[in-house]
Amino acid sequence: MAWLLIVLSIFLCWLASLCKIYHASYSSSRTTFLTESKHKRNILLVIAHPDDESMFFSPTISYLTSNGHNLYVLCISTGNADGMGNTRNEELYQACAVLKVPLHQIKVLDNPELQDGFRKVWDHGLLAKIIEEEVASKTIDSILTFDSYGISGHCNHKDVHHGKALECVTEKNRSLGAR
Secondary structure, three states: OHHHHHHHHHHHHHHHHHHHHHHHHOOOOOOOOOOOOOOOOEEEEEEOOOOHHHHHOHHHHHHHHHOOOEEEEEEOOOOOOOOOHHHHHHHHHHHHHHOOOOHHHEEEOOOOOOOOOOOOOOOHHHHHHHHHHHHHHHOOOEEEOOOOOHHHHOHHHHHHHHHHHHHHHHHHHHHOOOO
């Protein structure tokens, strides 16, 4: 008799979970951020190296481009830590072509202060300035980049996140009149 109660309890929990998932998928309170709408956004994807777009962001890129959003890719370095920068750049352009990002909306930087490497720490202020310039020149609505852990923990990915965070603080202070 006890086993019947356990099985019935498990079944009821499973059924409740299923109902919750079903209800949530048809709920009208779902977010409308970047969903199909009349207003298409200009989105800047900031990555550290060529291949980050494929390794970490390709499903998102595909979703955004298939919904008509203007996606710009800013790659902070050439990814030349192992002397493969030219090859990795070509692969970035090829991947973006497959993901339907126009080639003229891809920018790869080769700044001596922002070179690829596990032991290379990037200047967050310089990153913030670069990102701010891109946002202004492309009238960007949204920025997409790494989380604070850098997804994989790579120091350059973390630096991009922190540079973006600094750019947000700087921009907010500027809009508030702070210096």
